[in-house]
Amino acid sequence: MTSELLLLLLIAVFFLLIGLAFIALTAYQAYRRGYNPIVWGLAAIIALNPIFLLVVLAFAPHRSRVRMRDQFTAELDAKLANRSWSPHASRPVRVDAAAPTASVVPDHRAVQRVNDLSVTRSTEEGPKDA
Numbered sequence: 148m149t150s151e152l153l154l155l156l157l158i159a160v161f162f163l164l165i166g167l168a169f170i171a172l173t174a175y176q177a178y179r180r181g182y183n184p185i186v187w188g189l190a191a192i193i194a195l196n197p198i199f200l201l202v203v204l205a206f207a208p209h210r211s212r213v214r215m216r217d218q219f220t221a222e223l224d225a226k227l228a229n230r231s232w233s234p235h236a237s238r239p240v241r242v243d244a245a246a247p248t249a250s251v252v253p254d255h256r257a258v259q260r261v262n263d264l265s266v267t268r269s270t271e272e273g274p275k276d277a
Contacts (some may be wrong), residue, residue, distance in 0.1 A: 169197040176201060181210025 170191040177187035187204070192195035 166197075169201075172198045173200050173204070176204045180204060180207060182207070 170188055173191040175190035178184040180241035187200065191200050194200060226248075
């Protein structure tokens with residue numbers, strides 16, 4: 148082997164290792180986000196551009212977080228279904244502010260709007276006599 152051929156072989160192995168590192172990085176990021184790393188690794192090999200797939204993974208939602216949001220929504224719906232709230236209640240419902248899923252259902256009848264638009268209110272204390 149000549150020194151030139153050895154140098155070319157060394158450069159080829161270097162670029163091959165860099166490519167394998169990008170493919171492994173794509174598979175690892177897919178695994179961390181809840182996707183199948185084998186499928187994403189094969190896609191990185193076929194696509195010949197694993198950097199593009201890393202960008203796609205950056206925009207893809209975390210599957211574990213999606214599952215957690217669905218579970219939280221189901222728990223919140225169950226808590227709201229168990230609340231005793233009547234639409235004919237005359238006063239607003241009190242809510243524990245320390246509860247992590249506290250929300251208030253507004254009583255639309257309690258809000259009275261002024262029909263006369265000529266009525267204005269001022270934040271001042273009123274006219275001052277000098």
